[in-house]
Amino acid sequence: MRWIAVAFLALVVALAIWLWMYGGTDVVGRWAAETQRDAQNAMARSLRALRAGEWGALAGLWGMCLAYGFVHAAGPGHGKLVIGGYGFGVRVTAARLAGLAALSSIAQALFAIVLVSIALALLGWGREQLTALADRTMAPLSYAMIAGVGIWLVSRGLRKAVRLRRAATTHDHDHGDDGVCNTCGHAHAPTVEQAANVRSWRDVVAVVAVIAIRPCTGAVFLLILTYALGLYWVGIVGVIVMGLGTAGLTAIVAAAAVGARESTLAQAASARSTALLLIGAEILAGAVIALLSFQLLLPLI
Template sequence: MQRALLIAAVCVAAVALWLWGFGGAEHVTVWAAEGQRAAQNAMARGLRSLRAGDPGALTALLGLCFAYGVSHAAGPGHGKILIGGYGLAARVPLTRLCTLAVASSLAQAASAVALVYTGVLLLNWSRSYMQSLADSLMAPLSYGAIGLIGVWLVLRGLRKLAARNGDDGHGHDHNCNHAHGPTAQQAGAVRSLRDAFVLVGAVALRPCTGALFLLIITWRMGLAWQGIAGAVAMGLGTASVTLVVAAASVTLREGTLARIAAGPATTRALGLVEALAGATIAALALQLLLRAL
């Protein structure tokens, strides 16, 4: 099992090196942008077919929306950064991290629905104003919130390191019954609902631009519920990529920890990994924030 985790961790690290060390991310970004444009053009045709009442048009539209979500998620984005970084930082089970990944993607779609229908039904906002609001206000807020989560993870990791080092300085018998810092089992315990709400909320603050486009067009065409269904399909497409990132982050984390014997060394390693992952999240969020301003 340890060997399999190590091999998987090496594969994940190699992919990360190609993405950020050898320009792979640029190729992925170009591919994702082309995919999004193609999907948007196909969605426009699909909406015309849907309005004309063509059989199978709704199924085809939902499939296109899902494909758009996949291509959108494959490009540079904050959801993957947060889920992947949190998966490295916090020793949570894969199933829980995957649940967070799906919840954050669907929450992002829900925020698009809320923004559009609040704008068109209550405030009479135009499409361009809502798009501008999402880009100029909600995106920086989301990136800032993610940056703060990164800082929080750094501080939490440093506290673990400090607590562990303080315990190592004890000069008394270590056969006593009180705990000397969290065990591996405690470190893998369920994180609080507060953690989950903060993570999902940070992603949801930035609604998907493709969902905004689709929702406004379908509202004007009198296809409101079909547009909402399409936004959900986009969220599921985004989630499919984020799930891969979640699995990769857990594999890399467990593969690294598999090389460390259980005990104080594991606790120190968890604190160090958490601090480094938090610093990475904060740095990437700052880069996105500066690009959005």
């Protein structure tokens, strides 16, 4: 089965090279932008029909919101970058990572609802001011926070490498598969399985925060339009449905990231090799996240 793992990893690497070195990101971005514009126009038509009393358009509107969220996530964005990078660099299960993706997408939708509601009801802002806030303030802040997550993953991987190196040089003993020294009977460091099971709320908060802090432009558009038409509750439900659509695509990215990581680990010949590969994957994922975040951030400064 090793050739399957190698083929899968090669496919992931080839896709990454096409996306970031041969203009693949621009191609996907243009397609996603055109599709999003079409979806926004369709949402506006559905809202006009609702305003005219055609309540049958409600299901079509929310279906369009679901599709919009999925397509929006397919474009160049920060959510996939964080979830994919975290999934490749940290040994978390696909189910748990998919749950984290869903939580992040719903949090992003709720943040957009709270932000737009305050701006409209309390500050009297319009679409131009809200769009400027999302694109000129929240976007750079989000990318800077994502770069911070990447740097954090790199530093955490480097600290693990130092500890692993120190344990290898300080304790020159023969260890069993369970990590217990056959000479002294003590475990000098946590096993790969123990390290993989350690998760903190700090990870969850960091991933959710950097994704949620930038509201989706489509969500802002829908909320402003439904507020003006007196159908704000329709917009609130629609934005949550958008979040579900975004979560669907991000969950696919999560599964691919976990598959790529496990395919890489399948090449390890020992527990120490597995530990080294996990550390390398975390450092690599953090470096990629940081570099791409800076690439997105610099044009906005």
